[in-house]
Amino acid sequence: MPIAEQKITTIKTGRFFCIGEPNFNIKTIWFVCHGYAQLARDFLKHFEKFACTDKLFIAPEALNRFYKRGFYGEVGASWMTKEGRDEEIKDYITFINNIYQKITAGLNTPKLSVNLLGFSQGAATAIRVFEANKFNVDRLVLWAGEPPPDLDYRKIAILSVSAKFILLIGNDDKLVKTETMKETISLLNENKVRYELIKYDGGHELTEDLIRKHLILK
Secondary structure: OOOOOOOOOOOOOOOEEEOOOOOOOOOEEEEEEEEOOHHHHHHHHHHHOOOOOOEEEEOOOOOOOEEEEOOOOOEEOOOOOOOOOHHHHHHHHHHHHHHHHHHHOOOHHHHOEEEEEEOHHHHHHHHHHHHOOOOOEEEEEEEOOOOOOOHHHHHHHHHOOOEEEEEEOOOOOOOOHHHHHHHHHHHHOOOOOOOOOEEEEOOOOHHHHHHHOOOOOO
16 A cells, blocks of 8 residues: 555644733834744844834744754754645744734734844745735845745735835855855846845844844834
């Protein structure tokens, strides 16, 4: 008998971390998606100095966690792998959309500025959430990560008319290949996607100083 793959949808508990509380003073929400092998709590610490009464920072944590070395010790998380890829993408889009619904329940959403930032592997997560268009996004920031090639770039182009789309890449980033980034830029240009490319002095990193220098967290 051949081995047959079957699928079933099950309930999984995801976690997320916040700086700030949902209230009627909130004007800006930032969803910040961590990179491969990071955890949301640690990633969110980069944004602590930017906290104020009218901003809410939310860091969803990827649904797949693992020991980074061997079978114990430090833990990291991953948004997806090549195994069960399509289902994992659907799951994390649903997960982040559910967070949005929970956080904004009862708030005046038309007056909120909602922003998505993805670092490294989280860049692909952020732009897929943007593409899904389950809620309005005013700004999309991909930091040290490029959009995956299998997006609907015509849809991205339409969404980029009303949302500011920023690519932030380090001049000395060894993990973002120059050739891959050239192909990405070509793909964006061919599809008439509106975007801003910002190069910073540094490598595959996101720091408080770089955030302050290159990103206005309004």
